[in-house]
Amino acid sequence: MSGNITANIQSIVDNLDHIEWKQAIYEAITNSLHANATEINITFKSDTLDYENTKKKIDEIIISDNGEGFNNENTEAFQEYGTQHKKIKHNIGAKGVGRFLYLKVFDSVYIESLDKEIKFSVHENIVVNTLDTKKYSSTKVYFKKPNIKLIIDYSKLKTSIQEHFIAYFKLLNTKEVDINIYENNEKQLQIKSSDIPEFKTKEFKVNKHSFTINYVFNNKNYNFTEGFYCADNRVVIKNSDLDQKKKLKAFQNINILFLLSSEYLNNNVDSTRANFTIMPLRTSQQNIFQDTSWQDIQIALKKEIKKIADENKISIDKIAKENLEESLIIAPYLSYYLKSNEDVYSVETLLDNAKKALEEDKKTVRDDIEDNQRLLNIITQAELAEYIFDRQLTIDKLKKLTDEDAIEKEIHNLFMKQYTKDEKEDYRSNNLWLFDDRFMSYNKVFSEAQLKDMFPKLIDNLERPDILSIGEMNIISNTYKKNEITDIVIIELKKASDKITPARAEEQLIDYAGYINEAYENTKIRIWTYAFLKFDEKTENSLKNKDYNRVLTKSKYPIYYKPFNAVNTIINFIDYHALADDAHNRNKTFMKILKGKETVS
Structure with a gap:
């Protein structure tokens, strides 16, 4: 005897929302539990060659159980679209489409249970073949030909099944149910329904x-x-x-x-x-x-x-207050957006929400400045405070990079990202203020082609400085136009080495400045040069003997500088510790104001 469903399976499946493959597994486990099964076996079959430590692509999934199986009543319900059979019998609700969920992931399904053999696919109706005798003592469901690539992480699968069915195990208080998971014939793990906490x-x-x-x-x-x-x-x-x-x-x-x-x-x-x-x-x-x-x-x-x-003696209000206060310490520039924490958000979430609110306000102001003057003031204050705060983060990062193992690229990118060459860079994209605040707006980085065009002698003799930046001091948007250049910054970011002596470094930097100024007939532009040395007592004595001036810092060595009028440059010799300390001294007053430790009179 056989029968088939009259609904159009293809249209039913097409109308279902997309699901994860695990949803089909959940549905099958649920059906087993509805059938009062106490043992459920899930076998992932793979024809992939068994290479050691290689995750296998799954070709078929078989789920078997020792439940009641497909009797005449639930087989009839299985054949009806939209049945409420399980809801009436178990009060565990079904919407009558569970079996169609299988076909969102698998090409076809075959079931063996008692005296029933059932098969269906997207392209065929459900066909039920009723045998003369009860051939099968258990129910087996074969999920064939997955339409996605299935590679199973069994540990994650166990966690997801435990989480998905924790409510079922808790709310129904069923007897012990074991869910065993196999790959081919090898048992991977077991899940017990009793492994739930006390609720x-x-x-x-x-x-x-x-x-x-x-x-x-x-x-x-x-x-x-x-x-x-x-x-x-x-x-x-x-x-x-x-x-x-x-x-x-x-x-x-x-x-x-x-x-x-x-x-x-x-x-x-x-x-x-x-x-x-x-x-x-x-x-x-x-x-x-x-x-x-x-x-x-x-x-x-x-x-x-x-x-x-x-009831557990935990003060929600106290946690909320502490998180809010910590957020304000981390990002004082967001104070306008960090005024309450009624939902007891974590520090991370508070900061994320505040940053999103700031960005939304920026968009509002960009769309209509005239009608949002008050909001504009709030945003500009927040951005100024953020800039000062970000400077401190940069200083702190520089301090961490000053050990002997810091690589040249990391330090290079801290000052200005390598290969920066377009005109979209702004004051946030470079950190040349670490050397001097006058360089805050210097963000035009010359390419080799530009150098060759404007300063041909420099490019012919260049031993490639790491950064060559140029800008006009009195405007934020700097220029590549040769006739408008007033200042150039040359920074040698070569890693400090015993092989680089003050005399050799000085000679090279003077040459660079000379090559640049030779490109101008009637004027000389200001050139600021910086180089890092391996400081020790011998280096210091050499610089003192050359009449270099000193800027004292809290680090072991000062900053040494000396003007060279013939080429209109000031050469600065420095180490990373001194640079970080000098930048910190210039930024600390602003940080104190931000943190409320000082006021502006």
Whole structure:
């Protein structure tokens, strides 16, 4: 005897939302649990050659169980599209499309159970062949020809199954269920339904609807915050997977694992059973079955979690205040956007949200400056404060790069990224102010072609300085136009070496300055030159004997400088420690003001 479903499978599958392959596995496990199975075996079959330590591509998945199997009643339900059979019998809800989820991932499915053989695919209706005798003592489902490349991480799969079914195991209180996972004939791992933590339970109302929260609070084995929204005693979606406008974003410093269930959630799960149809916000268009939004649910849920924390002697308000204060210490320039922390966000989230708000305000001002003068003032103050603060971060990074193992490229990119050559660079893109604040606006970096065109003798004799920057001091947007150049900065960023003596470095820098000025007939432009030396007592004596001036710093060695009028340059010899210390001294007053330790009179 045989029968077949009358619905068009292709159209049903096409109308289902996209799912992850694991969703098909979840559906099969759920069917086994619905059949009162106590042992479920999942076998991943692979024809890939068995190379050691090589993850294999999965060609077929077989799921077997010792449950009730396909009797006449549930076989009839299986053949009907949109059946409510499981909901009536078990109160564990089915939308009647679970078997079609399989075909979102696999080409075909074949089932053996009791006296039934069932097969179906996207291109064929469900065909049920009823045998004369009960040939099969267990139920086996064969998922054939996956339409995606399946390579399994078994540890991650175990975690995802445990998380997905934790609500089922907790809410139904079923007897022990073992889920065994195999690759070919080799057992990979086992999941036991009893391996769940002890939950506590609370009831609360959202509008007229009753909700139940089952939770584990501050359990050392669950050192994270996550929520699971359930429908009909199974997880539908994790809080972390919800859309931004729907999820609970609060309490990121509190370890709580919770399951939320309600008849309202049962009635508003979508056809894939992977999400809900609940709107983010309540609207006038909502129907009588959707009189409560995600916003309503999350507001009520936050209140319950605060109560749970209070019962466990944890002050939510104290954590919120501490996180807010730490955020202000880390980023004082965002103070306008860091005024409250009602949702007890983590420091990271507070800072991310504040930065996003600042960027949104910038866009608003760009679109309409005239009507947003107050907002413009707030933004400019924040950007100035951010710039000063970012300077300090750069100084701190330079201090970390001053050890002997720091590579030349890392230090080079700290001052200005290598190969910078376009005109989009701004004051944020270079850090030449580390040498002198007058260089804040110097961001035009000459290419070799430009050097050859404007300063041919320099390029012919150049031993390639690491950075050659040029700018006009009185404007922010610097120039590549030769006749408008007033200053050039040459920085030799060669790694300090015993082979580079002060005399050799001085000679080279004087030559560079001379080659540049030879390109001008009636004037000489100012040239600022910097070079790093391997400082020791011998180096210092050499510089002192050459009448170099000194700028004292808190580091071991000062900065040495000397003007050379013939080529209109000042040569500076420096080490990275002294440079970082000098920059820190120039920035520290601004930092004190930002942190409220000094006021401007």
